[in-house]
Amino acid sequence: MKFIFFGTNIFSGTVFDSLSAHGYAPEAIITVPDDVAGRKQVLTPPHIKEKCAGSGIHIAQYSSLKDPETRKKIASFGADFAIVAAYRKIIPQAVLDMFPNGVLDVHPSLLPKWRGPSPIESAISAGDTETGVSIILLDADMDHGPIILQEKTDIGSDEYFEDVYGRLARMGGAMLLKLIPQWLDGKIEPKEQDHTRATFSKMLSWKDGKVDPGQSVSEIYNRIRAFACEPGCWMEPEQKSESGKDKAERFILKIFRAKPAIGDGIGVSSNGKGPGLCEIGKQLYLICKDGALVLEQVQPQGKRVMSGIEFLNGYRKKIQVRLFE
Incomplete structure (x- = not known):
């Protein structure tokens, strides 16, 4: 045949x-x-x-x-x-x-x-x-x-x-x-x-990969697992302002690998400061609505893929990363 x-x-x-x-x-x-x-x-x-x-x-x-x-x-x-x-x-x-x-x-x-x-x-x-x-x-x-x-x-x-x-x-x-x-x-x-x-999937675009830290840990983690490869998972972290300078250009941080921060007891409800990037014990965390994710592999725009620790070492002075103790 x-x-x-x-x-x-x-x-x-x-x-x-x-x-x-x-x-x-x-x-x-x-x-x-x-x-x-x-x-x-x-x-x-x-x-x-x-x-x-x-x-x-x-x-x-x-x-x-x-x-x-x-x-x-x-x-x-x-x-x-x-x-x-x-x-x-x-x-x-x-x-x-x-x-x-x-x-x-x-x-x-x-x-x-x-x-x-x-x-x-x-x-x-x-x-x-x-x-x-x-x-x-x-x-x-x-x-x-x-x-x-x-x-x-x-x-x-x-x-x-x-x-x-x-x-x-x-x-x-x-x-x-x-x-x-x-x-x-x-x-x-x-x-x-x-x-x-019947249920239907769609053609994915760059916008589908955007991470909203205001969502739950499971929602964001599932999004990263699904879209990190294509079309890419990303967020726009808050940048530190510099006096006398115009507003900074848009900063995109891609997220390739993450894991739920099980048992760390952190999240919006516990830190009272809202969602966003956070440093805990020299690790990069994303604080979410009901907990947090450890960001294990990320990529700043125009740069190579790096660990969360490497990102902290290179971008503490540029990006708003709260220190959580």
Whole structure:
């Protein structure tokens, strides 16, 4: 049976590795065009293209699947089915209809929960304690098709996005290996999703990563675990004023790692000074509404990632950091 693989990023690459390691080689890999990335806006190929360059597999990059010529090229591969893993584009019905055995989509959530482009981040930021992978028979609507196979996994209370992301990608690959033979033999009947229970994730932006110290410890900690990688978690700490000078430029502090300050008995209610950065025992804390977080890894704007202690040593004179005794 011939198949085509649709994918783009590291999630796609991990799923592809599982298939490749067990002898599944697609007729073609369909991905998106190269795009600019990073602060320097360097033209960068999608991860799956870099991974499979030199493999002998045909790699096609299309900006749209609506073009008639593009559809002719896809049809020319004569594939019986397709696999989609983080392709990040809606595949039109006309393309889906090209595959007699359907299109299998690997989605990292327990559908119908968290349809859309950011299911892992949404699950972590919402404080979910479990997630999983759903393999669905793709239809023309977003993450809407019937479920063929679904498996669950716990989200650890100290796990970050990248931890869950990698595990779900590996799960997706392993699930496909179990599923494909049974699916092609007609031994599995897809089950319609309960669309009344659907929830949706969204395209994330820089603004979604902003930390509000007035929120609870759990809300902020979940946000950091979910968004520290992308789109980034950040705050604007209060700067010390300098007499005779204009108002300081905006100062952004990114937060990469943190942990709840269990048992320290600190927070807005106990210090009476409101939320914000605080130094306790030469450690950097963020005082929140109902407690505090130890900020373990941070990055001042334009600088390298550093420990909370390094930040204190370098920025005590610039940033308002209260001393808590």
